[in-house]
Amino acid sequence: MRSFGALPKSVLILEALGMGLLVLAWLSLKQYVTLPGLLAGPTAGAIMIFAGVILMIPAAVALVRGMAQSLAPQLMQRNDKPSSPDPDKRDDADH
Numbered sequence: 001m002r003s004f005g006a007l008p009k010s011v012l013i014l015e016a017l018g019m020g021l022l023v024l025a026w027l028s029l030k031q032y033v034t035l036p037g038l039l040a041g042p043t044a045g046a047i048m049i050f051a052g053v054i055l056m057i058p059a060a061v062a063l064v065r066g067m068a069q070s071l072a073p074q075l076m077q078r079n080d081k082p083s084s085p086d087p088d089k090r091d092d093a094d095h
Contacts, residue, residue, distance in 0.1 A: 006066070007059060007062050007063070008062070011058050011059050011062050012059070014055050014056070014058050014059065015055070015056055015058075015059040017052075017055050018051075018052045018053065018054070018055030018056035018059075019052070019056065020052075021048050021049075021051055021052035021055065022048070022049060022052035022053070022056075024048060025045045025046075025048035025049045025052060028040070028044075028045050028048070029042065029045040
């Protein structure tokens with residue numbers, strides 16, 4: 001992954017929503033912004049923080065997976081065919 005923009009659009013949208021929710025929770029808890037009704041309390045702020053972090057997890061997973069693919073591509077490939085013995089290798093029992 002060379003850039004953050006290489007992520008899928010849905011993951012980028014979730015990341016932006018998560019960051020927005022974290023900023024809104026911080027502004028609400030510091031009382032810079034007054035939210036209506038149930039969103040105004042400290043419990044709602046804590047819930048917004050957890051929801052914001054949860055929304056940001058898919059982007060972190062995608063970035064880690066992309067780094068793993070670039071650093072160790074053989075770990076991320078599936079090997080569906082069974083390994084066969086090397087035909088050049090001869091067994092001592094064949095003699």
